[in-house]
Structures are given as C-alpha cells and as structure tokens.
Amino acid sequence: MPGSLPFSISKSESFFEKLNEWIGDVFYDILPEAGFDLRDEQVFMAFQLEKAFKDKKVIFAEAGVGTGKTIVYLLYAICYARYTNQPAIIACADERLIEQLVKKEGDIAKLEKALDLNVDVRLAKSRDQYLCLNKLDALINDDNEAYNSVHESLPRFVHESSTLQKFHRYGERTDYPHLTDEQWSNIGWDALQDCLACSRRHRCGLTLQREHYRNAADLIVCSHDFYMEHIWTKESRKREGELPFLPDGSCVVFDEGHLLEFASQKALTYRYTERTLETLLTRIMDNDIRDKTLGLMENAITINEQLFAELVKYSSESKSSEKMTVKKTPSINSLAENLLWTLESLQEELVFESEMFVINDYNLKIVEEYLDQISYSLTLFARRSVGINWLENHNGEKTLVIMPKMVEEILRKEVFSQDKPFVFSSATLSDNKSFDYLAKSLGIDEYASFSVNSPFEYEEMMEIFLSDFASGDFQSKAQYTLEQLKSTKGKALVLFTDKNELYSFKKYTEAYNIDFPILFEGDAEISTLVSRFQNDVDTVLCSVNLWEGLDVPGEALENVILFDLPFPPNDPVFAAKREEAEDPFNEVDMPYMILRLRQGIGRLIRSHADRGTVHLLLDTQLEASVMDRILSVLPVQPKKAIR
Numbered sequence: 263m264p265g266s267l268p269f270s271i272s273k274s275e276s277f278f279e280k281l282n283e284w285i286g287d288v289f290y291d292i293l294p295e296a297g298f299d300l301r302d303e304q305v306f307m308a309f310q311l312e313k314a315f316k317d318k319k320v321i322f323a324e325a326g327v328g329t330g331k332t333i334v335y336l337l338y339a340i341c342y343a344r345y346t347n348q349p350a351i352i353a354c355a356d357e358r359l360i361e362q363l364v365k366k367e368g369d370i371a372k373l374e375k376a377l378d379l380n381v382d383v384r385l386a387k388s389r390d391q392y393l394c395l396n397k398l399d400a401l402i403n404d405d406n407e408a409y410n411s412v413h414e415s416l417p418r419f420v421h422e423s424s425t426l427q428k429f430h431r432y433g434e435r436t437d438y439p440h441l442t443d444e445q446w447s448n449i450g451w452d453a454l455q456d457c458l459a460c461s462r463r464h465r466c467g468l469t470l471q472r473e474h475y476r477n478a479a480d481l482i483v484c485s486h487d488f489y490m491e492h493i494w495t496k497e498s499r500k501r502e503g504e505l506p507f508l509p510d511g512s513c514v515v516f517d518e519g520h521l522l523e524f525a526s527q528k529a530l531t532y533r534y535t536e537r538t539l540e541t542l543l544t545r546i547m548d549n550d551i552r553d554k555t556l557g558l559m560e561n562a563i564t565i566n567e568q569l570f571a572e573l574v575k576y577s578s579e580s581k582s583s584e585k586m587t588v589k590k591t592p593s594i595n596s597l598a599e600n601l602l603w604t605l606e607s608l609q610e611e612l613v614f615e616s617e618m619f620v621i622n623d624y625n626l627k628i629v630e631e632y633l634d635q636i637s638y639s640l641t642l643f644a645r646r647s648v649g650i651n652w653l654e655n656h657n658g659e660k661t662l663v664i665m666p667k668m669v670e671e672i673l674r675k676e677v678f679s680q681d682k683p684f685v686f687s688s689a690t691l692s693d694n695k696s697f698d699y700l701a702k703s704l705g706i707d708e709y710a711s712f713s714v715n716s717p718f719e720y721e722e723m724m725e726i727f728l729s730d731f732a733s734g735d736f737q738s739k740a741q742y743t744l745e746q747l748k749s750t751k752g753k754a755l756v757l758f759t760d761k762n763e764l765y766s767f768k769k770y771t772e773a774y775n776i777d778f779p780i781l782f783e784g785d786a787e788i789s790t791l792v793s794r795f796q797n798d799v800d801t802v803l804c805s806v807n808l809w810e811g812l813d814v815p816g817e818a819l820e821n822v823i824l825f826d827l828p829f830p831p832n833d834p835v836f837a838a839k840r841e842e843a844e845d846p847f848n849e850v851d852m853p854y855m856i857l858r859l860r861q862g863i864g865r866l867i868r869s870h871a872d873r874g875t876v877h878l879l880l881d882t883q884l885e886a887s888v889m890d891r892i893l894s895v896l897p898v899q900p901k902k903a904i905r
C-alpha cells in the first residue's frame with residue numbers, strides 16, 4: 263500500500279541503516295530474480311546516494327548510459343518521501359520526459375512490479391500544457407474543424423452547472439496530438455489568462471490537475487521549467503493568498519541535471535510582449551470611462567508601438583538562438599521612460615474609475631495586475647542597469663525579455679540553501695573530470711560527486727565517422743546527410759543546432775523522392791513525433807531539441823547524424839557569461855559544446871542489443887585544440903568518412 267516503507271523498521275532502529283540493508287537486498291537479490299541485470303555501476307551509485315540523503319547534500323551523480331540510474335534515484339526518492347511524509351520532487355528536462363517516466367513500460371512501473379510496490383506518482387505539468395476553455399470558446403465556429411473537435415471531446419462535467427462530484431484528467435497537450443504547435447498556442451493557456459479570477463477555474467483541466475498532484479504521497483514529477491517557475495513565483499503567490507505551484511518536497515532529483523541552468527534562465531525572467539498592452543487595454547476601453555483615462559490608454563498604446571519598432575530596429579539576430587541582442591539607444595531609453603510614466607499615470611486614473619463602477623471588476627483586476635507587472639519590467643529595463651535583456655520574435659509577435667540577475671545568485675539563495683537532498687543525475691555532468699563548471703553556473707558552493715562509466719562495450723557496438731565541410735557549405739552537408747539516410751533507408755536521428763538549418767534541410771529534402779518518412783520537430787506535438795519515430799522503424803526524425811533525453815532503443819534509431827558541433831549561441835545570455843569569464847572560450851563555450859556533444863552521441867546506444875553509426879559533420883577550419891578535446895570524449899576511435 264502507498265505510504266508505508268518497503269522494509270520494516272522499529273523505533274530504535276536507524277532509517278538509513280535499514281535502508282542500506284534493503285537497498286543491498288534489492289540490487290543483489292530481488293531485482294536479479296525479477297530479471298534485471300546486476301550491474302556493479304548501479305550498486306556503486308546506490309551507496310553513493312545514501313550518503314547524500316543522509317547528509318542532506320547536493321550530489322552530482324554522473325552515470326553512463328545503461329547504468330540504470332533512474333531506478334537508483336527512484337528507490338531513494340520513494341523511501342525518503344515515505345520516511346519524511348513529504349513527496350519527493352522529480353524534475354525532468356522537459357514535458358516529454360516526464361511522460362516517459364510514468365509510461366506503462368517505464369521505470370516506475372517496472373519497480374512497482376518487481377518490488378510489489380504501489381507508488382503514488384502524479385504529474386505536475388507546466389501551465390502551457392493545458393487547454394484554456396476561454397480561449398477555445400473564442401475560436402469555436404462552423405469552419406474550424408480542429409478546434410471544434412477539441413470542443414466536442416471535452417468531458418460533460420465541463421459544461422454542467424451542478425456541483426462537481428467527480429472529474430478526470432483532461433485538456434493536456436498530449437490529448438491533442440494532431441494539433442500543430444501553432445494551433446495549440448491558440449487554445450493553450452498563456453500568460454495573459456488570469457486563472458485566479460476566472461469563473462471556469464473549478465472545471466478547468468489545469469486547476470483540477472493542480473489540486474490532484476499536490477496530494478501525491480510519493481512522487482511529483484514535473485519539468486525543470488515548471489520547478490523553476492515554482493521557485494520564481496512561490497513568494498508572490500503566497501503574498502497573494504495562493505498556494506505555490508508545488509508543495510515543499512522532501513528531496514529534489516534533477517534528471518538530466520546538466521540542463522537545469524537553461525530552465526532557470528527561462529523561468530527567471532520577466533516577459534513583456536508587444537501585443538499585451540493593447541489586448542489588455544482594449545478589454546476595458548469600450549466602457550463608459552473618462553476622457554482623461556481614455557487619452558492615457560491611447561497614448562500608452564502608441565508609445566508601446568514606437569518602443570517595439572525601435573527595439574526591432576536596434577536589435578541584432580544571434581545565430582542558433584531566438585534571443586536577439588538589444589542595443590539600448592537614447593531613443594529606446596526615452597520611449598521606455600515615457601511609457602513607464604504614462605502607465606503610472608494610467609494606474610492612478612484607474613483607481614478613480616474603479617470607484618465609479620463603470621468597468622467590469624474582473625477585467626479591471628486583470629488590467630491592474632498586468633500594468634503592475636509591465637511597469638516593474640520596464641523599470642528594470644529602463645532605470646536599472648542590472649541584468650540581461652533581449653528581444654524575441656515568434657511568428658511576428660515580439661517580446662522584450664528582462665532577466666534581472668544571473669541565475670546562480672537566485673539558485674544559491676532560493677534553492678540550494680535549503681536543507682534537503684538534491685540529486686543531479688545525468689550521463690554528462692562533468693567537464694574534464696571536474697564538476698565545477700556546472701556547480702558554478704548553478705550557484706552550488708558545496709557538493710558531493712561521483713562518475714561511473716557505461717557498462718556498454720562501445721567498440722563492438724558503434725562506429726563514428728567524421729567528415730569535414732567548408733564553413734557555411736550547407737548544400738554539401740545536406741547532400742551528405744541525405745546520402746547517409748538513403749544508404750541506411752532511414753532509421754536515423756538528425757540533430758541540428760539551429761532551427762533555420764532544420765527548416766532549410768526540410769526544404770532541401772522536398773526536392774527529392776524519398777521512400778521513408780522524414781519527420782521534423784514543430785510539425786506536430788513532440789511526443790507524437792517521437793512515438794511515430796519509434797514505432798515506424800524506417801522513419802527519420804530531424805530535431806533541434808532532442809540532443810538530450812531521447813531514449814529509443816532498437817532498430818528505429820541505428821544512426822545519429824550531428825549536423826553541427828553544438829557550440830552555445832552568441833546570444834545575450836552567453837555574452838554575459840563570457841564577459842564574466844577569464845578565458846571565455848575554454849570556460850564557457852567548450853564545456854557547453856562537449857557536454858552537448860556527448861549527449862547527442864549518447865542517443866545511439868540505449869541497450870545491450872543496440873548497434874549503429876554516428877556521423878559528425880565538422881568544419882574544415884576547426885582548431886586542432888578543439889579537435890583534440892572532441893577526440894578525448896568520443897567513446898570509440900573515429901574513422902574518416904569516405905565521400
């Protein structure tokens with residue numbers, strides 16, 4: 263039954279001693295009897311984790327592919343949750359990976375079966391993974407089949423007005439695999455929705471699910487993004503009388519922990535989208551409000567347009583990154599100041615308007631909350647010279663992003679100062695046998711660490727081919743890639759570092775008759791693409807984001823083509839990191855590239871039975887020192903590709 267420890271313990275016995283005995287039984291007897299391989303690397307990892315849990319420390323657990331590290335951390339997390347009566351938080355790199363952990367044939371299900379355990383595990387997905395009923399309603403009409411079919415599939419209790427007795431999970435992104443990412447963005451939750459004030463919140467899939475996962479007894483599984491959003495918002499949510507997104511966990515495991523820094527950067531920002539102000543203000547403009555308030559609103563919208571026009575004019579693209587560098591000119595500063603002043607005046611006028619009751623309370627509340635946020639963001643941007651700013655442009659929608667501080671300061675204070683065990687698990691956490699690069703970037707001052715190699719005999723399982731191309735010669739690289747795909751009749755993962763290159767390759771392939779399917783990230787929901795790739799063995803999957811985490815054993819993935827070396831982008835965040843480093847290339851660029859390269863290569867061999875090839879496409883200008891570092895991390899001696 264859930265809740266009780268899987269071993270007996272009396273009041274006079276030590277939890278950790280009994281846990282240690284039980285872990286020994288599990289790895290030496292119970293799991294081998296249930297058909298699991300006994301792996302020395304796994305047993306070593308298990309006893310290392312015990313110390314971290316006992317001392318409530320941060321531990322970097324670097325274990326190669328095939329070690330079975332997930333099983334190890336799950337055993338500790340479940341026992342520790344039951345011992346402390348608080349669920350453990352397992353944060354995976356993204357929303358797709360949280361599904362992998364809880365799937366029918368996943369590691370949690372395997373442990374339940376082998377150990378006769380009943381684990382209470384619940385998913386905490388990010389808000390943008392849920393349908394917004396209000397947005398969907400606004401798009402329902404006779405012509406729009408995609409949205410109409412989503413509406414028809416809603417459970418009956420969504421439309422009923424009686425008290426809600428029973429509900430079930432609904433409205434998650436994965437429930438609508440046929441929708442493209444763009445279609446989903448039109449009906450999924452976004453930052454402009456005010457769930458707290460929404461009249462449908464008690465029947466909305468998003469809020470129902472949140473109440474459900476908060477009561478998990480053993481494990482709450484979420485993404486790094488969601489965990490960091492929780493950290494960033496928990497104090498403000500408490501101030502507003504709301505519960506934080508996640509309960510206090512007994513311990514936190516960061517699966518694919520080397521990626522936490524990027525989730526932190528994403529979460530610890532203020533985002534101000536060009537459209538937000540106009541959308542908000544037009545919500546209340548129709549009302550019978552005073553001319554002075556109306557004038558201020560119109561002014562604010564005009565200045566906002568001018569500000570974004572100027573931001574676009576003075577921003578420059580960063581290769582392989584959506585973060586555009588903004589040059590803060592006097593004209594930008596003056597427009598931001600002017601907008602700020604206008605919004606402050608508008609906020610004062612809205613206080614008078616609210617006393618006259620001419621504006622709908624719900625709309626006024628949303629507008630006031632957002633004006634507060636926008637003013638704060640603009641203050642950081644215009645009046646304080648701390649932090650990093652950049653501009654993003656998604657399908658013409660521009661967003662000014664303000665990151666107030668380097669993430670390590672916040673992580674040090676808000677996360678790693680807590681007295682609880684934090685486990686980082688990944689095949690790639692160290693650089694040149696040191697964990698300092700990662701620890702420094704996450705604000706971790708003290709940690710325990712260990713590395714165990716993969717139990718696989720790579721020499722017998724894989725070949726690596728190197729080929730070089732003149733800088734910028736996309737055509738030759740695309741041709742080479744397509745030839746490899748044809749020679750293996752698909753069964754390949756092609757990894758890009760830049761979305762534009764992925765699109766160009768998509769275009770390139772359209773001119774050829776290819777007799778196996780090629781899937782491109784972005785064309786459908788990502789888990790759906792991965793499952794098609796896995797089940798239809800000849801398929802090729804082209805991706806920018808699957809350098810990590812993709813676990814497809816078997817013949818569907820016998821080839822990995824790395825279209826470029828995964829150096830970090832030249833964007834404002836990396837520019838700031840480089841500025842802080844004494845030797846930017848060796849302290850920032852190289853460790854990032856090497857970690858990601860090892861991850862990309864690691865997609866190939868996922869089980870003892872796997873065999874295959876990796877193709878690494880290089881630049882003819884690559885420096886010898888970089889080549890040496892690459893050679894030092896390749897699991898087998900590479901060969902020169904014949905072209």
Ligand code: SF4
Pocket residue numbers: 393394395396397451455456457458460461462463466467468469
């Ligand atoms: S609770 Fe939030 S996500 Fe749900 S319908 Fe309301 S605004 Fe949309």
